[in-house]
Amino acid sequence: MEAVQRFFRHSVLSYKALFGWLDPKVYIFVMVLNPFSQLLFFAVLVNYVYGGEGLAGYIASNALLLCVMNSVFGIMSVITSDRGMGTLQLVMSTPSSKAPLFISRSLAHVVNGMFTAVMGLLFGILLFGLSIPFDALLSLLVIWLVSIFSACGLGLIIATFCLWSPSMHMWSNLLASLLLLVSGANYPLSVMPAWLEQVAVFMPLTRGVRLTKDIVNQGDFSQMATLLGQEFLLGCLFFAISLVLIAYAEYLARVKGTMDLE
Template identity: 30%
Template sequence: MDALRAAYSSAVFSYKGLLTWIEPRNYIGMKFIVPLLQMSFFAYVAKNAGGAEAMSFAVVGNMVQLCAVTSVLGMSMAVGMERYFGTLPLLLVSPTNRFALFMGRSVVYVLDGVTSTLVGLAYAVFLFGVDFSQANPVLLVVIFLVTSFALSGFGLLIGSLSLYTREVVAVANASYFALLIVCGVNFPVTELPHVLQGLSKVLPLTYGIQATREVVQGASFTDVQGLIGAEILFMGALLVVGYFFFRYFEQKAKKKGTFELI
């Protein structure tokens, strides 16, 4: 019960914090302008490389990947910002369940991630002319939710590093960009070297993007349930690994006394 209460208040504070330390105009820029620029860039590169079909492929991939802006960057920064504001030591000496605390916080980032993808969907339809007439909208939203939640697990994994290092922003940015290469955002995963294909198979975003592409082409829940199942499975694995690393780096930072290093 205490854990649930911690998760709930963490989610509420996370929501309030989102528009406190991120000013509304920054938030709007990150929510509407940066996604448009990212989608446009890769869409035009794809068009130059492979024509209209390649462009649609890249647009759908980027549309789904956009939820990583808040799910991965936001979640990792949620931990990183505690260090930045000097509140991390206070948080970690409290008896509150850390898992509940940060998972509660992830709720806001997950929902915000879904809205990013919906913004991307609007761009895909109205600016790039991608045909969604065959798609089941409810199924799409379900996939976006699962993908965003899965990526927040990845964000927690990255964020755990901020317990130990000051350079979590660099790592979070690199991870965000790495998703663009590894998860079949702009080109099929089969184009990757074998080592990277293996990595793509343990990242839930790969399954989220593939499921979205199939739903856009008219697939039903039965057709994509395997992909959604795989996504949930790897999401669970990422959360477990993320939490393990979180505790590991917490112990390590306690021993070294590096919590207040900024």
């Protein structure tokens, strides 16, 4: 019980300590207005291109994509902010196990990503007068939770690159663009080059976007169990890889003396 409480306390405190967007004014600008403007841009674009056909599905899947702010930039802060503050070496030198530590740090971003995506959907519903059935909304919450968990896993892998590379902005922007490109939120995956379609199979959010469109536009839940299972396994794989990379970076830092930015 003590370990579980510690896990959640660490999640909240590390979010406050490392993410730094708890100032309401900054939060509204960075985590609300910025994602909403992105959603509005794509909603207007797909409305123009497809003449309003399947608009609800496009808006809902773009709302899911708003989680990128947390699953990429938020998760990166789990390592880069710690390193920049000079606290990473202190944290890594404590006796706590690093796997639950980094998973608990990611948890707050999964929750925050969910919040941003749901806010985005409400914004889209109000702005475009959409109607989504209640049972579809409940399914969407589950699909999004798993999708955002998976995206945060990939985000953590990329964040570990920052233990080797000082170019954190390059990595974060590359991943954010890639998630937008191959998610299939704004065009069908079939219009992409074949090799890019293959890349999409191994990326998070792709299945979430597909299920979101299927459920919102056609009320089709038939693929939910299969795709959701795949997305969850992918997320677990991403987290497992990231934890191995963190352990390797820790070892490398002890050999090379490079854990902290001095």
